[in-house]
Amino acid sequence: MSSPTRSGIYFPYVINLQKSGCEERGADFFDLYMYLLCVILALAMKYALVLGRTNKISVAELGSFFDAGMDAPLGRSNPVGRPRLGTASSLSLTEPRLGLMEVAKSGAVAYAENLPAPPQTFLNKLGGCVEILEIFEKGIAIGAVESLILKYLIKACEGQKGKLLFAVNIVPEGKSSSLLKYLLPKLKKALKEVGVSANYMNNDLKNVSAVLAVKQNLVGMKTNISVIEEGEGRFSLGFSVAMQDFEAYSKRDYGKPFRDARVGMLPPKLAQMMINLATHERSECAFTTRHASMAGQPGAQRKPGLNWPQQPTLVFDPFCGTGTILMEAMLLGNSVVGSDADARMATGARTNLEWLRKNFKIAEGVTSEVSTKDACHCERLQGAKRSISVVTEPHLGPPLSTFPARAFIEQVMNELSKLYLDFFKNLAKWLPTGSPVVFLFPVWHNGNKEKIHISALLIDKIEAFGYIKTTFVPLKETSLFYDRPGQVVGREIVRFTKK
16 A cells, blocks of 8 residues: 555555454554554654755665664664554555655655754754755645745744845756746735735746855745645645755865875765764664663663764774765764875875864864775774774776776776775774674766676675675665766765674
């Protein structure tokens, strides 16, 4: 059964009942129960998190913070939305579900009942979300959109002097541009008729950029409004309460003193997502391997629907390059240890970390150490009195602008395979049980015609060293892909846990 709620949000689920006796008689009651539960959850959703371009990685990152709604092996009670009706019934989710969070059918936003931190603080910790909206109307029909936005804007300008500045955006961007062209002039005219002098900030009747929204203080005035298309003719309305700090990302990417385009140029946002996938790991394996170490620790209990309070962790990047992962980890409050076989890279990374401390706020007690060392010969980290998360982008082979011959790729794969296997084999000698390893593998692709994955040749061998390839909740996938249009060498994100 797949059913939209009356609020317009899609809550797909499949019910498998062994229909015999009371189970058969209770099936209709169970369907009604699930429908009412979906309605209640939909009405409770207060925030919408607008996902970035790589929305699957964005959802996996959010799944690291919010309850994934999976059956727990730790004796916890079932999360909201996962009821059990004895052993004769089961609930199987057919689309991404985040427990107290729902991914919209469009895949453009995720809804949350609450957040683990104030909106802007939380958004600053996420590499995969571009904006957080506070919802003021849910599941409305298209005919009600104009009147409800007008009502909201009139209330928003009460007590305000001067001209009202506002913007209306359509989510997902690029869809229903005709709706935006219809709404903006109509809203301006309707506001004038009730005595409100107003002007919309949408240039060329398109979505407002984050740069303009921040510059015009639309977020502070709560007049940067989004119309979220839910599908099946339903819409939700929200106003911006947090926007991605594009200036800070640009400064860390292009303003750092040491850069080298030959080593891959890992984007800070991707680095941030990888760190969250490791330091907030949420998977069946993570629950199992960490439960014993968490038991009895103060603050280890999880809040319903939100990830447990995170203990300080040490992020280790053995292929640190210019230090992008180390920088982002420090900004997220983690101490870091990095190394690189190239002395020039290690020196540059240290320079960048020193620059980071001078230009950004780093939490007290966050330490950093970078050395020149071959990743395949790294030894146990000295003085590591906390959990270790390995997050790294290794050498991905030579940069390519055109798809090469298959023989060339096979040669590169042979060289990289030895490097990767030697690294994992050595790491397994000292990495503590339960430690996550988030690792990037290269993927060579020629548009949609051909994709070559080196990971397919290595996963079984890596697991034989004492690792488990874990699933990204709530997607139930073990690989995530990141690339840009026209890029020949893409990235495959895989997470392992040390057994």
